[in-house]
Amino acid sequence: MKAHRLGALIVKESRELIRDPVTVALAVIMPLIMLFLFGYAVNLDVEQVAVGIYDLDNTPASRELSARFDSSRYFQLEQKTTDLHDLESALQSSTISMGVVIPAGFARQLLRGDEAPVQVIVDGGYPVLGRLASAYAEAVITNFPAPRQSAIRVQARVWFNPSLRSVNFVIPGLFAVILMAFPPLLTALAIVREKETGTIEQIYASPVTSTEFVVGKLVPYGLVAFLEILMVMVVGFAWFQVPIAGSPTLLLMSAFVYVLTTVGIGLLVSSLVRTQLAAMLITLIVTLMPSFLFSGFLFPLFTMPLALQLYSWLFPAGYFMEISRGIVLKSAGLEAVLPNLMMLIVYTAMVFVFAAWRMKQKVA
Amino acid sequence: MSSPEPIVAKGLGRQFGDNVVIEPLDVSVDRGQRVGIVGADGAGKTTLLQMLAGILDPTVGECRVLGFDTRQGAKQIAARIGYMSQGFTLYDRLSVKENLSFAARIRDVPDELYRERSERLLSMSGLGRFTDRPAAKLSGGMRKKLSLCTNLVHEPELLILDEPGLGVDPLSRRHLWAMLDRFRAQGLTMVVATSYMDEAELCDRILLLEQGRVLADGSLKELLRPAAGRVFTVNTGDTGRGLRELSGILAQIESVHSVQWLPDHLRLVMNADIAENQLADLLPEGAHLAAAEPRLEDLFVLRTEKVTGEQQFPELTRQDRGKEEGLVVTGLSVRFGHFKAVDRVSFEAPSGELLALLGPNGAGKTTLIRALCGLVAIDEGSARVAGVSSGGGSTALRRQIGYMSQRFSLYLELTPWENLRFFANAYGLAGGAARAAIDWAREVTGLTDIPDKLTGDLSSALRQRLALACSLLHRPRVLFLDEPTSGVDPIARYRFWRVIRELAASGMTVLVTTHYLEEAAYCDRLALMLDGRLLAHGSRSSLNHSLGLDADATVETLFTAAIEQAGTANSRALGP
Numbered sequence: 008m009k010a011h012r013l014g015a016l017i018v019k020e021s022r023e024l025i026r027d028p029v030t031v032a033l034a035v036i037m038p039l040i041m042l043f044l045f046g047y048a049v050n051l052d053v054e055q056v057a058v059g060i061y062d063l064d065n066t067p068a069s070r071e072l073s074a075r076f077d078s079s080r081y082f083q084l085e086q087k088t089t090d091l092h093d094l095e096s097a098l099q100s101s102t103i104s105m106g107v108v109i110p111a112g113f114a115r116q117l118l119r120g121d122e123a124p125v126q127v128i129v130d131g132g133y134p135v136l137g138r139l140a141s142a143y144a145e146a147v148i149t150n151f152p153a154p155r156q157s158a159i160r161v162q163a164r165v166w167f168n169p170s171l172r173s174v175n176f177v178i179p180g181l182f183a184v185i186l187m188a189f190p191p192l193l194t195a196l197a198i199v200r201e202k203e204t205g206t207i208e209q210i211y212a213s214p215v216t217s218t219e220f221v222v223g224k225l226v227p228y229g230l231v232a233f234l235e236i237l238m239v240m241v242v243g244f245a246w247f248q249v250p251i252a253g254s255p256t257l258l259l260m261s262a263f264v265y266v267l268t269t270v271g272i273g274l275l276v277s278s279l280v281r282t283q284l285a286a287m288l289i290t291l292i293v294t295l296m297p298s299f300l301f302s303g304f305l306f307p308l309f310t311m312p313l314a315l316q317l318y319s320w321l322f323p324a325g326y327f328m329e330i331s332r333g334i335v336l337k338s339a340g341l342e343a344v345l346p347n348l349m350m351l352i353v354y355t356a357m358v359f360v361f362a363a364w365r366m367k368q369k370v371a
Numbered sequence: 372m373s374s375p376e377p378i379v380a381k382g383l384g385r386q387f388g389d390n391v392v393i394e395p396l397d398v399s400v401d402r403g404q405r406v407g408i409v410g411a412d413g414a415g416k417t418t419l420l421q422m423l424a425g426i427l428d429p430t431v432g433e434c435r436v437l438g439f440d441t442r443q444g445a446k447q448i449a450a451r452i453g454y455m456s457q458g459f460t461l462y463d464r465l466s467v468k469e470n471l472s473f474a475a476r477i478r479d480v481p482d483e484l485y486r487e488r489s490e491r492l493l494s495m496s497g498l499g500r501f502t503d504r505p506a507a508k509l510s511g512g513m514r515k516k517l518s519l520c521t522n523l524v525h526e527p528e529l530l531i532l533d534e535p536g537l538g539v540d541p542l543s544r545r546h547l548w549a550m551l552d553r554f555r556a557q558g559l560t561m562v563v564a565t566s567y568m569d570e571a572e573l574c575d576r577i578l579l580l581e582q583g584r585v586l587a588d589g590s591l592k593e594l595l596r597p598a599a600g601r602v603f604t605v606n607t608g609d610t611g612r613g614l615r616e617l618s619g620i621l622a623q624i625e626s627v628h629s630v631q632w633l634p635d636h637l638r639l640v641m642n643a644d645i646a647e648n649q650l651a652d653l654l655p656e657g658a659h660l661a662a663a664e665p666r667l668e669d670l671f672v673l674r675t676e677k678v679t680g681e682q683q684f685p686e687l688t689r690q691d692r693g694k695e696e697g698l699v700v701t702g703l704s705v706r707f708g709h710f711k712a713v714d715r716v717s718f719e720a721p722s723g724e725l726l727a728l729l730g731p732n733g734a735g736k737t738t739l740i741r742a743l744c745g746l747v748a749i750d751e752g753s754a755r756v757a758g759v760s761s762g763g764g765s766t767a768l769r770r771q772i773g774y775m776s777q778r779f780s781l782y783l784e785l786t787p788w789e790n791l792r793f794f795a796n797a798y799g800l801a802g803g804a805a806r807a808a809i810d811w812a813r814e815v816t817g818l819t820d821i822p823d824k825l826t827g828d829l830s831s832a833l834r835q836r837l838a839l840a841c842s843l844l845h846r847p848r849v850l851f852l853d854e855p856t857s858g859v860d861p862i863a864r865y866r867f868w869r870v871i872r873e874l875a876a877s878g879m880t881v882l883v884t885t886h887y888l889e890e891a892a893y894c895d896r897l898a899l900m901l902d903g904r905l906l907a908h909g910s911r912s913s914l915n916h917s918l919g920l921d922a923d924a925t926v927e928t929l930f931t932a933a934i935e936q937a938g939t940a941n942s943r944a945l946g947p
Contacts, residue, residue: 015476019465026464026505205458209521211426212454213477214446369445370427 008219016215016223020197024227034193034231038185038239045181046247049305051173053139059086059103061094066114072125072151076107081143094128104130105140117152167252167336175250178243179335180304182262183328185239186269187298190232194273195286197224198366202281208370217366221278221359225270232266253334257341261334264351265327269294271358272323278366298324326350375438377402377529377560378423382432385418392418393583395432400562405555407574408564409667411860413831414580416564417457417533423562424454424531437528450479453522457533460518463507467498467517470506474521485524492520495550510902511733512543519550530554532563536570537886538732540901541931548573568667568889569927579670581860587670598665598673600644601628605658606636615876617658624653629672631865632872634725634895634910640669666889671861697722697880698743698849702752705735705742712738714903715752720882720896722757722848725875727891728884729930730900736884739900740851743882744774757848757880770798773847775838775855783827787818787837790826791844798845805844812840816870832863839870850874852883856890868893888926897926899933906933 024030060073077084085103088094094106108126116123127144131137168175198220201207210220240262244251251258272294280286298304301319308319319325326347333339333347341348377400384395393415400406408416421427422434425445434441436448461470471492475485493499496516506514515535522530530551536544548570555561563574571577572591579587579594587594605621607613618630618637628642641650651660698720705713713735720726728736741747743754745761745768754761757771781790791812795805813819816836826834835855842850852871856864872893875881883894891897897914899906907914915924918932 009479012477012479015473019462019469019473022469023462023464204463205456206460206462208421208426208454208456208458209460209474210477212424212449212452212456213474214450214479215477216446370421 008216008222012215013219013223016219017226020223021227024231030193031231034189034235035238038189038235039242041185041188042178042181042239042243043246045184046174046178046243049173049177049181051135051177051305053136053143054081055083056081056105056136056140056143057085057103058082059088059094059097059106060084061088061091061106061108063089063111064109064113065089068114068117068152069109072109072113072148073107075147075151076144079143079147081140082147098128098130101130101132104136105144107144174247175336176332178247178249179331180302180328181243182236182239182331183265183302183324184295184298184304186232186236186262186265186327187294187302187322187324189235190228190266190269191273191276191290191294192287193231194224194228194270195276195290196283197228198274198277199280199283199286203283211369218363221274221363221366224274224277225267225359228273229266229270232270233263236262236266249335251335252338253340254338257344258331258334261327261330261344261348261351264348264355265323265330268323268327268351268355268358271355271362275358275362275365278362293322294324297322301325302328304328323351323354326354374402374528375435376400377404378434378436378562380423380432380434383419383422383429383434384431385415385422385427386430391583393422393429396585398578398585398588400560402560403555403558404576405551405561405563405574407571407577408562408580409566409571409577410564410580411566411671412857413582413860415583416580418583419580420454420531420533420562420564424452425449426454450525451527452529452531453525453527454531455518455522455533455535457537459514460521461506461514464505466503466505467493467509468502470517471521471524475524478525480525488524488526489520492523495553496520497546510540510543511538511731512540512546515539515543515547516550519547523554527559529560529562532561534564534566536565536567540731540734540934541888541927542934544570545931566887567927569925571667577667579667581671581674586674591667594667594670595665598640598669600662601641601673602663602665602669603639603641603647603650604636604661604663605639605654607658615873617655620655626650629865631893632869633892638663640672642673668861668865668889672865675862696755696758697724698726698757698882699755700743700752701754703739703742703749703754704751705738705747706750711903713742716900716903716905717752718898718905718908720880722880723875723878724896725871725881725883725894726896726898727894728882728898728900729886729888729891729926730884732886734900735903736900737853738903740774740853740882740884744772744851745769770845771848773842773845773850775842775850775852781826781834781838781841783825785826786823787821787826787829787833790837790841794841795844800844808844808846809840811846812843815843815874816840817866832859835859835863835867836870839867843874847879849880849882852881854884854886856885856887864890888930891926897929899930901934901937904937906930906937 058076060076062069062073073084073087076082086093086097097103098106106128108128110124113123113125125148127141129137129141201210243249273290276286276290276293280289300306301315301322302324308316308325311319330344330347333344379399381397382395383393385393408419410416418427422429422441423436425436425441425448428442437451439447441448465473471489472485475489480488493502496519498513498517498520506517509517519535535547539547551561563570565571576589577591577594578585605617607617614632614637618632621627621630621637621639626641626643626645627639629640631638647660647662654660700719701717703713703716704711716739728739730736738747742749743756743761745765749762756768759765759768759771761768782793785793791809792805795808800808816839818836818840822829826837829837839855856867859867868890871881871883885891891911896908896910898908911926911929912922914929915922918929918936920928920932
């Protein structure tokens, strides 16, 4: 590796990058769009479930129960009906996700101290919502008319995300996903573009070595990717008000390693294929898709079959996902994140060696 | 260190899969020699050059360049040679200066040497005024000159150039060669692939390649020796039909190997030495015979069987000329954003005329044709094709025109038959009418037996004829051919022009674009385009006359003179 050749490559690559306003704009805007889209859209909190109440009792007590549902932040009273068919069709058309049937004689039975059955019909089409909604409904009904005393009292404390805001969990995960989505794409086009235009033949026919060429691409694109992650992190923490429990420095340092991984994957794809279209498709398939499915971003890995768990190790997004969530939510220190960080470092090294080796110095 | 020979190749060959692109060959190049690699598209020129440059490993044999093996010593070779590939060798977003300094630094040129050399190269190439301009905004000629500079900045011992004249206007090409001459004087060894005759003439030695084999190796004079004294022209003062009949008569003569039908004369290649007066005796009354200069193409012709081309050519029904008007183009402009691809072009071509539209890549030829076919909106001016307005691309227009595009717009996954049937149906021909049209088009184009393969597996020559047949099915009055001969070997080109000539003689107006300027000789009139403008239009002899050139000046010379006369061409290309 010669410094002046590497320098010339880096300067050339940076100039090309800066003078391509569309690419720069995409590099800046797309991650932010994704951050906002997913920051708002991926909401795992179940709130404001639409409820329909079929009140056959129609007494002050039954109306009070309806009011309890309405006043809960988990529910929203959408419909009060005296016709069972209305309730059925509302469930079918998804205007409500839950129906509550208060039978006639509800108030009487309560007064007598008898068991007063209330039926809750939950739309199980979306199982997570269904399960949560029925649990919330049970809580509302059990505490009616007054909280009951029980021999055992559970005192639950939620650690690491005491407010149970899912955004606190989604945003640090998004860092891993976004960084796996855009930098590889940008980088994958970098070498292939030279192959398509033919300028690469000039590189082949010059003393530039493949390592110099790959590193010359890595530095500017890695820098862009690092600026990307900085921006996404600042906006993510500030806008969505996600508290960061651990060390921001450790997070940034890990992000730096992860940036090298993602850019390296882009370079590897770029060194393997011949056309920009193929580079884009392959990059999307090996980076974006697995980083959603197999990183634990939305679906916990431990619930997957063993084969898929092993498969998920192939994709580095999961390693950074754990680091990022660990630092942001659990205040994890270097010791706690080290195993994952080491995985990233080894992974990156392998990707680079492979890319430089695959980056042939010949036309065919 | 004794200076090793620039190139010594032994049994050097390359194949891609089963396709043998270069058959094992031995070649060595002496220091200071300028070697031209000449051959048709697909002959293997680029593959050979890539192997010599060490960026493509041979499948068999070995090659030593400047003493280093091309397999193991590619990087040592790279540091000592310049290799200018055919495609883009510049970074569009970098300026002239940035491109040059990048090239210098990756080739290990120290800064002080770079400063001195870059100044010299930039002033020599005339790029000194444009050092800050992005490469994307340079004309084709300037790009090539800059590419050349980037390959000379490290003062290589060997320069390998792949078709340096491609896509460059004749004047810039002349400048490019002037630069090469100066470096040659300093002893630089050069290997140049070219398809231009005049470039080949500037080489000390020519390797004639055909389908990966070296057909001949020697100076141009030596190469042409087999054809010397065997090439003649015949004219009768008549054009058109008279020449057609005469060519039929000549083809009967046994010693005649081929007959080329050109606008106002025939060109004969004999298969045996024959004295001029002996041949003259064989000619009918009134035919005037003259000896002609042989060309490289004639060598290809001599190597094949008798190609008189008259094989039962069907009599084309002569279309009534009276009612038609061929092509009338008035002040036509096409803009793409701020870029004027075609700039106020006016010309006429009566029916039955074979008109060549000439110009380097990017001159606007294809855009002009597409505008005439109604495929591109006309921004200014008008065009009438066979009496129908070109604007909007109406059905009436489409019935009058045939269009064969640069890349032969055939469906490669269909068989030739399926292609023919599809295009017949697309033109509204069905059943018996379609069969008749297909039979006719096959006969005209000489597609007598069609192999039962997918079109994609056919040779480019067969594909070319098939594409022509497809564009003729509805018997258009005006035929547009956009680079119909690119990628096709000389013999196939030769036959192709014969068909075109016959079509024109039948009353069809034919507009052909080509960047092989020599091919313009086949055409009745020439239209020279540069930077979207029509520089000149007329028959070759009248253009030569009006530009004050010899009557038999080459099209190349003619084009150069036209650019110089237009005067603005260069300043336009260089200006803001």
